[in-house]
Amino acid sequence: MDEIINFRTVHEYNLFNNNETLHPLVSVVDLDKAEPRMFRRLQYDFYIIFLKKIHCGDLRYGLNTYDYEEGTLIFLAPGQIIGESKDEYYQPQGTAIVFHPDLLLGTALGKKIADFTFFSYAVNEALHLSEQERNTILDCFLKIQYELKHSIDKHTKTLIVSNIELFLNYCERFYDRQFITRDNVNRGVLERFEQLLNNYFSGEKPYTLGLPQVNHFADELHLSANYFGDIVKKETGKSAQEYIQNKIIEIAKDKIFEAKKTISEIAYELGFKYPQHFSRLFKQRVGFTPNQYRNLN
Structure with a gap:
C-alpha cells in the first residue's frame, strides 16, 4: 500500500x-x-x-x-x-x-x-x-x-x-x-434519480437492500452524497431523503388499494424490515394509518 x-x-x-x-x-x-x-x-x-x-x-x-x-x-x-x-x-x-x-x-x-x-x-x-x-x-x-x-x-x-x-x-x-x-445538468441528475427510484421499486432491491438510501443513488450517479443532496434540495425544495419518502408513500398508496395484500406484505415489498415502521411513517406523512387509509378509500 x-x-x-x-x-x-x-x-x-x-x-x-x-x-x-x-x-x-x-x-x-x-x-x-x-x-x-x-x-x-x-x-x-x-x-x-x-x-x-x-x-x-x-x-x-x-x-x-x-x-x-x-x-x-x-x-x-x-x-x-x-x-x-x-x-x-x-x-x-x-x-x-x-x-x-x-x-x-x-x-x-x-x-x-x-x-x-x-x-x-x-x-x-x-x-x-x-x-x-x-x-x-x-x-x-x-x-x-x-x-x-x-x-x-x-x-x-x-x-x-x-x-x-x-x-x-x-x-x-x-x-x-x-x-x-448548470441547471440543465442538475435536471438531468433529477431525471436519472427518478428513473433509478422507479427501477429500485420495480425490482428485487427492496428485498435485498431494504429501504432505498441516499448514498445508494449518489453512488449510482457518481456524485458525493452531499453534492447530490444539495442538487435535489435546490431543484425540488426537498431533501433527498424527503424525496425518497414521498416516492415510498406514493407507491404505498397504490399498493394499499390492492385489497388482497396485507399491510405487512406491502411494508416488506417497500423494503421495510418491520411493518410497524412503515405504518408509523405512513401516518406521519398522510395523517392516517395504512388500514385507516384503506378503509376511507
Missing part, C-alpha cells in the same frame, strides 16, 4: 511548503514557494481549501482526478486523503488556506461548520470561479493574511474566524450560482 503523508499541524504543512508560520492554527499558504516534489498521497488533520490558478493534474480525490481550471476552489475536511503516488515531480502552484478545528472552538463558526456541505463534495464538484468571484476570494485571503501579520491581541482570533466565515459564506453563494448555471 502507498505511504500516506499525514500533516497533523498547520506548522508541519507550512514547513512542507517553505512558508512561515504566523499562527499555530491557521495559515494562508503560498504554494508557489514550495520546492518541486513527487506525487504522493496526502492527508490533513485540519481544513484546507486550495485556490488553483492553472490547469494541472497534481491532485486526485479518491480514484478520480479533479478538473482544475483558472480560479477553481477545492475543499477538504480533516481526515480526507488526496493525491496519488507516482515517480514524477511537479511544481505546486496556487494558494491554500488552512485552519485547524481547534481554531473554531467556542465560536459561532464552530457550531455551523458542518452546514458547509461542500467540504464533502468530490469528483467534478469543485467550485469554478468567475474573475469577479476570484477577486472576492483573494480579498478574503488578504484580510486573513493581514490579521496573521498584525500583532496578536484580544481581537485577533475573532477577526480571523469572522473572515474565514465570510469567505465560506461567499463560497456558498458562488456554489448556488454554479448550481443555477
Whole structure:
C-alpha cells in the first residue's frame, strides 16, 4: 500500500511548503514557494481549501482526478486523503488556506461548520470561479493574511474566524450560482434519480437492500452524497431523503388499494424490515394509518 503523508499541524504543512508560520492554527499558504516534489498521497488533520490558478493534474480525490481550471476552489475536511503516488515531480502552484478545528472552538463558526456541505463534495464538484468571484476570494485571503501579520491581541482570533466565515459564506453563494448555471445538468441528475427510484421499486432491491438510501443513488450517479443532496434540495425544495419518502408513500398508496395484500406484505415489498415502521411513517406523512387509509378509500 502507498505511504500516506499525514500533516497533523498547520506548522508541519507550512514547513512542507517553505512558508512561515504566523499562527499555530491557521495559515494562508503560498504554494508557489514550495520546492518541486513527487506525487504522493496526502492527508490533513485540519481544513484546507486550495485556490488553483492553472490547469494541472497534481491532485486526485479518491480514484478520480479533479478538473482544475483558472480560479477553481477545492475543499477538504480533516481526515480526507488526496493525491496519488507516482515517480514524477511537479511544481505546486496556487494558494491554500488552512485552519485547524481547534481554531473554531467556542465560536459561532464552530457550531455551523458542518452546514458547509461542500467540504464533502468530490469528483467534478469543485467550485469554478468567475474573475469577479476570484477577486472576492483573494480579498478574503488578504484580510486573513493581514490579521496573521498584525500583532496578536484580544481581537485577533475573532477577526480571523469572522473572515474565514465570510469567505465560506461567499463560497456558498458562488456554489448556488454554479448550481443555477448548470441547471440543465442538475435536471438531468433529477431525471436519472427518478428513473433509478422507479427501477429500485420495480425490482428485487427492496428485498435485498431494504429501504432505498441516499448514498445508494449518489453512488449510482457518481456524485458525493452531499453534492447530490444539495442538487435535489435546490431543484425540488426537498431533501433527498424527503424525496425518497414521498416516492415510498406514493407507491404505498397504490399498493394499499390492492385489497388482497396485507399491510405487512406491502411494508416488506417497500423494503421495510418491520411493518410497524412503515405504518408509523405512513401516518406521519398522510395523517392516517395504512388500514385507516384503506378503509376511507
